[in-house]
Amino acid sequence: MPRRVLVTGGAGYIGSHCCKALARAGAEVVVYDNLSRGHADAVKWGPLVEGDLRDRVTLEAALRAHRIEAVIHFAALAYVGESVGAPETYYDNNLGGMIALLEAMEAVGVGRIVFSSSCATYGTPAQLPITEDMVQAPINPYGRTKLACEWMLRDAAVAHGIEFAALRYFNAAGADPEGEIGERHDPETHLIPLALMAASGEAGPLRIFGTDYPTPDGTCIRDYIHVDDLAEAHLRALDHLAAGRGSVALNLGTGRGSSVREVIAAVERVTGRPVPVIAEARRAGDPAELTADPSKARETLGFAARYTDLDQIVAHAAPWFGHARALAG
Ligand code: UFG
Numbered sequence: 001m002p003r004r005v006l007v008t009g010g011a012g013y014i015g016s017h018c019c020k021a022l023a024r025a026g027a028e029v030v031v032y033d034n035l036s037r038g039h040a041d042a043v044k045w046g047p048l049v050e051g052d053l054r055d056r057v058t059l060e061a062a063l064r065a066h067r068i069e070a071v072i073h074f075a076a077l078a079y080v081g082e083s084v085g086a087p088e089t090y091y092d093n094n095l096g097g098m099i100a101l102l103e104a105m106e107a108v109g110v111g112r113i114v115f116s117s118s119c120a121t122y123g124t125p126a127q128l129p130i131t132e133d134m135v136q137a138p139i140n141p142y143g144r145t146k147l148a149c150e151w152m153l154r155d156a157a158v159a160h161g162i163e164f165a166a167l168r169y170f171n172a173a174g175a176d177p178e179g180e181i182g183e184r185h186d187p188e189t190h191l192i193p194l195a196l197m198a199a200s201g202e203a204g205p206l207r208i209f210g211t212d213y214p215t216p217d218g219t220c221i222r223d224y225i226h227v228d229d230l231a232e233a234h235l236r237a238l239d240h241l242a243a244g245r246g247s248v249a250l251n252l253g254t255g256r257g258s259s260v261r262e263v264i265a266a267v268e269r270v271t272g273r274p275v276p277v278i279a280e281a282r283r284a285g286d287p288a289e290l291t292a293d294p295s296k297a298r299e300t301l302g303f304a305a306r307y308t309d310l311d312q313i314v315a316h317a318a319p320w321f322g323h324a325r326a327l328a329g
Pocket of ligand 1: 119189
């Protein structure tokens with residue numbers, strides 16, 4: 001494992017969980033974040049350099065000052081719906097950030113990067129579960145920015161010899177089992193937080209976006225993976241690169257899908273409260289079903305999700321949404 005790691009977006013949801021895992025594994029963690037979406041109080045395991053990735057001067061200074069050996073790059077705008085309405089903002093931030101980061105790494109001589117990609121790069125898959133060799137044809141600007149970043153990594157690998165791991169997350173969920181950090185988005189658009197907020201009365205009824213999908217109960221199916229499992233996969237990806245085993249692109253999911261209605265049932269079991277719902281029309285850009293084939297991550301990194309029980313994932317998220325007594329087992 002590299003000892004000194006720069007974590008861009010380390011004040012955000014997945015980034016902060018990864019910082020905790022890195023620190024626990026003995027790495028020195030430096031967070032680089034412009035705090036546009038992240039939270040300064042989630043930076044607990046190393047210094048925070050407040051800066052925008054497109055600010056090359058600050059970025060290069062941080063890489064040099066902390067003698068960084070590898071980068072984990074989370075910092076990006078990540079709302080599918082928002083990206084449809086403001087594509088320029090997404091291209092500017094997500095691609096501009098990646099360009100500046102690769103240039104700064106090249107200038108300073110940092111050669112390893114783990115990148116936060118997404119199953120959104122596959123668009124509507126031709127087959128399920130999704131394997132890494134399937135066509136990547138994203139159906140929204142957010143997914144296109146993530147795919148373009150993967151292309152940049154591949155080109156930079158050829159041009160400058162950098163080594164990368166592009167990790168294509170399915171649906172990140174849950175929170176730190178010790179309760180130090182959790183999921184805090186503003187606005188919140190994700191299913192599990194909104195269902196928990198509906199159960200606690202913090203928010204109104206949960207709107208189910210589409211009940212007429214060609215799935216067993218008519219609602220969309222997603223592969224929910226615990227954020228701590230994602231963090232663990234990042235550590236393994238760093239080890240993989242440090243061992244000189246070469247660049248990779250890997251799906252990170254559990255391999256199991258849960259429907260919106262199954263998630264709602266899990267929230268009701270965990271909280272002991274009903275989730276009021278309203279059936280609504282489909283949300284634009286939602287594929288009916290997305291599940292990962294996790295075999296390649298297992299073969300390449302020896303990684304498999306530890307949290308395979310949806311109730312446990314929900315139980316870890318619950319205390320962040322007004323369910324103080326929810327099981328945290
Ligand atoms: N859903 C509802 N009601 C809500 C919110 C969500 O029915 O109020 C449904 C969605 O339609 C979808 C499922 O719950 O079928 C999950 O939705 P989320 O918004 O929680 O997650 P997404 O699958 O849309 O998005 C996630 C990440 C994105 C990533 C995407 C890849 O948040 O960053 O997976 O598909 F791009």
